[in-house]
Amino acid sequence: xxxxxxxxxxxxxxxxxxxxxxxxxxxxxxxxxxxxxxxxxxxxxxxxxxxxxxxxxxxxxxxxxxxxxxxxxxxxxxxxxxxxxxxxxxxxxxxxxxxxxxxxxxxxxxxxxxxxxxxxxxxxxxxxxxxxxxxxxxxxxxxxxxxxxxxxxxxxxxxxxxxxxxxxxxxxxxxxxxxxxxxxxxxxxxxxxxxxxxxxxxxxxxxxxxxxxxxxxxxxxxxxxxxxxxxxxxxxxxxxxxxxxxx
Amino acid sequence: xxxxxxxxxxxxxxxxxxxxxxxxxxxxxxxxxxxxxxxxxxxxxxxxxxxxxxxxxxxxxxxxxxxxxxxxxxxxxxxxxxxxxxxxxxxxxxxxxxxxxxxxxxxxxxxxxxxxxxxxxxxxxxxxxxxxxxxxxxxxxxxxxxxxxxxxxxxxxxxxxxxxxxxxxxxxxxxxxxxxxxxxxxxxxxxxxxxxxxxxxxxxxxxxxxxxxxxxxxxxxxxxxxxxxxxxxxxxxxxxxxxxxxxxxxxxxxxxxxxxxxxxxxxxxxxxxxxxxxxxxxxxxxxxxxxxxxxxxxxxxxxxxxxxxxxxxxxxxxxx
Numbered sequence: 001x002x003x004x005x006x007x008x009x010x011x012x013x014x015x016x017x018x019x020x021x022x023x024x025x026x027x028x029x030x031x032x033x034x035x036x037x038x039x040x041x042x043x044x045x046x047x048x049x050x051x052x053x054x055x056x057x058x059x060x061x062x063x064x065x066x067x068x069x070x071x072x073x074x075x076x077x078x079x080x081x082x083x084x085x086x087x088x089x090x091x092x093x094x095x096x097x098x099x100x101x102x103x104x105x106x107x108x109x110x111x112x113x114x115x116x117x118x119x120x121x122x123x124x125x126x127x128x129x130x131x132x133x134x135x136x137x138x139x140x141x142x143x144x145x146x147x148x149x150x151x152x153x154x155x156x157x158x159x160x161x162x163x164x165x166x167x168x169x170x171x172x173x174x175x176x177x178x179x180x181x182x183x184x185x186x187x188x189x190x191x192x193x194x195x196x197x198x199x200x201x202x203x204x205x206x207x208x209x210x211x212x213x214x215x216x217x218x219x220x221x222x223x224x225x226x227x228x229x230x231x232x233x234x235x236x237x238x239x240x241x242x243x244x245x246x247x
Numbered sequence: 248x249x250x251x252x253x254x255x256x257x258x259x260x261x262x263x264x265x266x267x268x269x270x271x272x273x274x275x276x277x278x279x280x281x282x283x284x285x286x287x288x289x290x291x292x293x294x295x296x297x298x299x300x301x302x303x304x305x306x307x308x309x310x311x312x313x314x315x316x317x318x319x320x321x322x323x324x325x326x327x328x329x330x331x332x333x334x335x336x337x338x339x340x341x342x343x344x345x346x347x348x349x350x351x352x353x354x355x356x357x358x359x360x361x362x363x364x365x366x367x368x369x370x371x372x373x374x375x376x377x378x379x380x381x382x383x384x385x386x387x388x389x390x391x392x393x394x395x396x397x398x399x400x401x402x403x404x405x406x407x408x409x410x411x412x413x414x415x416x417x418x419x420x421x422x423x424x425x426x427x428x429x430x431x432x433x434x435x436x437x438x439x440x441x442x443x444x445x446x447x448x449x450x451x452x453x454x455x456x457x458x459x460x461x462x463x464x465x466x467x468x469x470x471x472x473x474x475x476x477x478x479x480x481x482x483x484x485x486x487x488x489x490x491x492x493x494x495x496x497x498x499x500x501x502x503x504x505x506x507x508x509x510x511x512x513x514x515x516x517x518x519x520x521x522x523x524x525x526x527x528x529x530x531x532x533x534x535x536x537x538x539x540x541x542x543x544x545x546x547x548x549x550x551x552x553x554x555x556x557x558x559x560x561x562x563x564x565x566x567x
Contacts, residue, residue: 009347017335083331087392090295090327091348092320245298 006093010101011108018071018109027071028113034063035117051128056120057138057214061178061207064146069170071109072153073163075102076241080161089245099237103154110146114139134216141213144226145206149174151233158240174206181205248273248400248430249294254303256289256454263289265454266303271447273399276426278445278462279434282556286454287434288328291404294432295325307400321349324398326406330389334378338369338388341377345392363391366421382409390418394425401425403433407440419444438548448548452556462548469546469554473520475512476503477527478540484508490530496523507539 018024035056039045043055079085088098124130149170156169179185181202189198202208206229209222249271256264264286271277279287292298294305296312296319305312310319333341342363346356364373367387372380377388386409393401406422407415415437422431422444435441441448442462450458450465458465466472479487484502487510492500496515503509514523520543531538 005350006348009344012347013333013336013344016340017333020335082334083327083329084333086292086297086327087325087331087345087389090297090320090323090325091345092317092350093348094317 003094003097006097007101007104010088010093010098011105014075014102014105015108018105023071023074024109027067027109028116031063031067031113032116034067035059035120038063039120051124051130053120053124053130053135053138054214056117057142060142061145061210064149065171065174065178068110068146068149069153069156069167069174072106072150073157073167073170075106075154076158076237077161077163077166081163089241095238095241099154099234099241103150103234106150106153107143107147110150111143114143114146131216134214137213137216137218140218141210141222144213144223144230145210148177148206148226148229148233151230151237152177155233155236155240158237158244177204177206179205181207183207249305249307249432251290251294251305252303254290254293254305255301256286256293256298257301262454264293264300267451267454267456268303269449269456269459271430271432273430274427275447276422276431276433276445278441278448279432279451280436280438280441280448280552281434281451285451285556287451288404290451291325291402291432291434292327295323295402296320297327321396322398322400324393324396324401326390326393326401326403328404329408330386332377332385332389332392335376337374337376338380338384338391339364339373341388342391342395346395349396351396359395359397363395366394367391368417383411383414386410387414387418399429401429401431401433403431405435406433407435407437415440438552442548450552450555457555458551465551466546466548469548469550471544471550472546473514473518474544475514475520475524475527476509476540476542476544477512477531477538478507478509479531480507480537480539482508482536484510487536490534491527494523494526494530496526511544 038059039053039056043059045055048055076085079088089095121135124135125132152173153166153170156173157163157166159169160166182205186198186202189201206226209225212219213222251270252268254264254267255262267286267290269277279290281287289298293300294307294312296316299313307319307322310322312319333344336344339360342360343356346359351359364370367390369384369387369391372384372388377385380388386406390403390406393403401422403422407418410418419440422433425431426444426446433444445462447460448458448462448465449456458468477487484505487508488500488502491497491510491512494512496519497512498515499513501511501513503511512523512527514520524541524543528538528541530536531541
């Protein structure tokens, strides 16, 4: 039995579970409503007078902060609560395949939601002549950001059988990842700490890397940052699942 | 087919499984008995690769469940305790998922799912969502999952738990049928089930195996096993007693009832019970007693079970 086949089986089951419950739809609808609200009402899309989606992508770290943990919180917590984890992990699939399958299933929902924001892209192209390269970079960065949050949620979900706890832990970790590189917080820190230390802290922030991708610079280092973040938290998920079973 | 050797599992300081070893070959049905918390489920979880053992090893065919978990798991069908299922799926969707995860595709998958549905009598609920099922159907759905890929090894943790008497009967018949060419381990609290289904039984208590044998061998360990009971219509118990006590191979005679006489003889050696019974019969014929009943008592499995495991549960109650 092939590895991609197993991952696909698990991802498919996970997706069918999300599609048959309200989770996926609620996420997609809320995400679309919130992005529209922030982009047009708060972000000042029209007032800027620029043909760019900066006001659209700029809010994503905050919108994802609550929505991605909400999508991912049940990933392992629910398996553990209902006991199906025993069923899943005694199937001839590896723990790693199960982790990746579940992760990809949730990521698919997020990707669908992101794709459904295409009217924003049409609007900006209708109104002006934006740099579509920057927009592609923006979408890539946004998806990488969401995937990082999701990996964090996968980790917190494996820690507990309680979905609410897993949600709150994920929000806190993601919030930290935002704040340690958010300009207002960094400005505050500048008054106290040495610039070298602040640069180090900021390097671990998703904001720093997300912003530079938003500017249209698809730097390999930024992409690697997100990918290693995802890998790290998925490995952490694996370690937690193993440790919990070792008793 | 299944080989478990010196398996140990500690949860913190507590040893849940403490040096368990046994083998199960194809065609054997092993009943796993023991009080709650004796380590039955933990042993099964280790065997199916869900929990890693603290020490010792478990192998299925030639695959060690720790070193080659995927190969071993492929050969095992497992019904976990409490029959967990994905509540948000339909019965057929759930079985399809399990089949796919076990590498079945296309027409093979469909055949396997249809066969499992028929075997476990799930036809009426095929398209129903699992969270709407009654406990019996839910249990059988999980059982169907375990036999889906026709595995050579079946590990069933309380397969008849929560079923009604008819369903219990069906599941037992199913286990007996499948036991002809599979190696099956199942745990249960119901002792009559062990007698009805198992070729061999293991009693486990506080993580250790305290008895291992065929149901008949285990019954022979009961305190009452091998005793001879006789009932005579026309004599008093005391008169018979003195005559019987002189018989060769008899160690004790009790009068259970004086009139009509009911007496119990204990043979010196349980295996010589039949010979003693023959001598009792010979004596009765010579003395022209009007015998109504003469039988050798068979031990009861729950007597054995209780005599082996009771001291422990009593101790636990005291601690509480």
